[in-house]
Amino acid sequence: MKNLNRKNAIVMGIGLLxxxxxxxAAHYNxxxxxxxxxxxxxxxxxxxxxxxxxxKPKRAS
Numbered sequence: 001m002k003n004l005n006r007k008n009a010i011v012m013g014i015g016l017l018x019x020x021x022x023x024x025a026a027h028y029n030x031x032x033x034x035x036x037x038x039x040x041x042x043x044x045x046x047x048x049x050x051x052x053x054x055x056k057p058k059r060a061s
Contacts, residue, residue, distance in 0.1 A: 011051035018044030 022040035026032050 005055060008051045008055045011054070012048050015044045015047030015049075015051060018047065 018040055022037050022044065025040075026037045
């Protein structure tokens with residue numbers, strides 16, 4: 001993880017931000033449907049995983 005590219009770190013940060021926003025919104029609005037919370041949490045997690053997958057170093061040819 002120490003050689004994480006800046007672009008991929010930003011992508012992972014956006015995913016983490018989406019996870020946090022979903023948790024905070026669900027905490028302060030108890031009437032929020034679970035589908036909204038699940039959508040935002042799933043999207044945030046998917047974006048974070050995408051940032052990790054795209055971080056693979058290029059092979060020397």
